[in-house]
Amino acid sequence: MNWQVLTVGEAVVRGYLEKPLDGNHGEKHPKAEEYVKNGIPFIMANDLKDGTVDFKHCSFITENRAKKLDKGFAKDGDVLLTHKGTIGITAIMKKLPSKFAMLTPQVTYYRIYNGLTQEYLKCYFETDYFQKVLRMRSSGATRAYIGITKQLELPVMIPNIGNQASFSRFINSIDKSKFPATPSPLMPCQGAAPSARDLSKM
Incomplete structure (x- = not known):
């Protein structure tokens, strides 16, 4: 078989x-006023486009802010799946412009062993x-x-x-x-x- x-x-x-893990919920979720021009990508469902992640138009948070979060640390090679609101959109994380990316509660990463x-x-x-x-x-x-x-x-x-x-x-x-x-x-x-x-x- x-x-x-x-x-x-x-x-x-x-x-x-x-x-699999998604991003942080509740009070730990970064707020819009914490977004910065450059930093750690903060990936939402609408950043998954044509099977890849749109790093050009996504939001960013500082690395210090990201390190205060508990989960949702995505890296190159992770398969992403949206699971809230618009469900079922997929992408493969490639060519990250930073050490890692942070996911919102709308997106799950699947990391292959x-x-x-x-x-x-x-x-x-x-x-x-x-x-x-x-x-x-x-x-x-x-x-x-x-x-x-x-x-x-x-x-x-x-x-x-x-x-x-x-x-x-x-x-x-x-x-x-x-x-x-x-x-x-x-x-x-x-x-x-x-x-x-x-x-x-x-």
Whole structure:
């Protein structure tokens, strides 16, 4: 069997991922009056554009202010996923202009350890199937939201490294809007992939 189907939490336990984290909530969240012209990028959902992070137009905070925060320290190679308000936008953190970036509570980082590639995980997050699951499991009367605890329950399909590369190339070459919200049409790799019915039981 070339495919594993795990929850995000199981992928963390098995060493594929570090536990995902978002930015600081409540009183620790930096305020607009604390923004500076240059410094540590402070990444919001609308800074994720075309699969990358827009460092040119994002907000910044000082390094001293950033060091007072508890979490949300993102670095190059992290896969980002928006999870509040506008959910499901993805990007890979690349070419950081500083030591690290800070995330707002709208964005989660997924940091890969072993057995996954950043490009594969980003492409998987963009599939119709995953996007549908994300919407179904989000809550909120006025703004969609899926917190870290719920994100740990999301399904992750993990093929071998060779199949991950094939998957990524295929996803990047097609118009995904033409496919239904099931995983099988988006997986042109050798070996049987789990069915949508199996995934829906997770």
